[in-house]
Amino acid sequence: MVIFENMLSKKTKYGLKALAYLAKQGSNHPVQISVISESENISRKFLESILLTLRKNGFLGSKKGKTGGYYLLKDPKDIKLAPIMRILEGPIAMVPCVSLNFYEKCDDCPDETTCSVHNLMLEVRDSTLQIFNNKSLADILKD
Amino acid sequence: MVIFENMLSKKTKYGLKALAYLAKQGSNHPVQISVISESENISRKFLESILLTLRKNGFLGSKKGKTGGYYLLKDPKDIKLAPIMRILEGPIAMVPCVSLNFYEKCDDCPDETTCSVHNLMLEVRDSTLQIFNNKSLADILKD
DNA sequence: CTTTATTCCTATCGGATTAATAGGAATTAA
């Protein structure tokens, strides 16, 4: 039996690790996918698709061809985690009806204001969001 | 494209709603599955399996046969949410390496203490857990 | 003692998602 079904996806985990790796470099010199993938033990091809996503969403720049690679576009302290999480993992809320950016009404629930689950998950979303909104890439680096 | 992949499962959502329904009754008189499923707009068969799980894990009592049903075993204010979440949803942590009850080492990560993701998810787990540990079934009821 | 209504249990299923893999096109430096 696999226990962790609804965990953080590997996509997000690897994406964060790659961003942290780049942030540690301290320069905006392009780093090749294979360098990151070997250093962080990530499948090269999988990481490739992740970095592509991050680039398309404005978190990374890239240089093509020989001596190409990826680099951060901003100072790590100016890169907040919340938008990264939304791109890689999707909504931060555990339930669509409490999502700020991806709101959807529940099919089964006639009234959100009296729904126990709704109000509980609202609190959870707030506390999680506070972390992701206030923390930057620079804040999570360790040496 | 379906956005909410890693949301709260319907199992958990329905389970919480059912528990809240029973808590609102205020008595320990057995309530039939079909009564709850109709009131809360939940598939009867699906709810059946959820309530069975909750019973097997000590959160509900049941009465079999005609006039049977399910009932709470404790006062709603003495039923904390954390254990319920663990039974229905699984680990509260988003990553096995920060789970208190379901710990697992990551394959890729050589050192947890220097892992950016690890330390970030530790904070998220703490803030979520604080909510689930401190809130009881009684606390999430609305009228 | 028969009927009826319920919980209990196991098995199965379609669809969706995840984590990856494959193969090559486009681009750039040497």
Place this chain on the structure above:
DNA sequence: TTAATTCCTATTAATCCGATAGGAATAAAG
């Protein structure tokens, strides 16, 4: 011209979710 890289699209195996099916066991009511 060659080599090394990013870019792009498609595919896949495994797994999980949400539900459904069918009947066994149990207990109340007549």
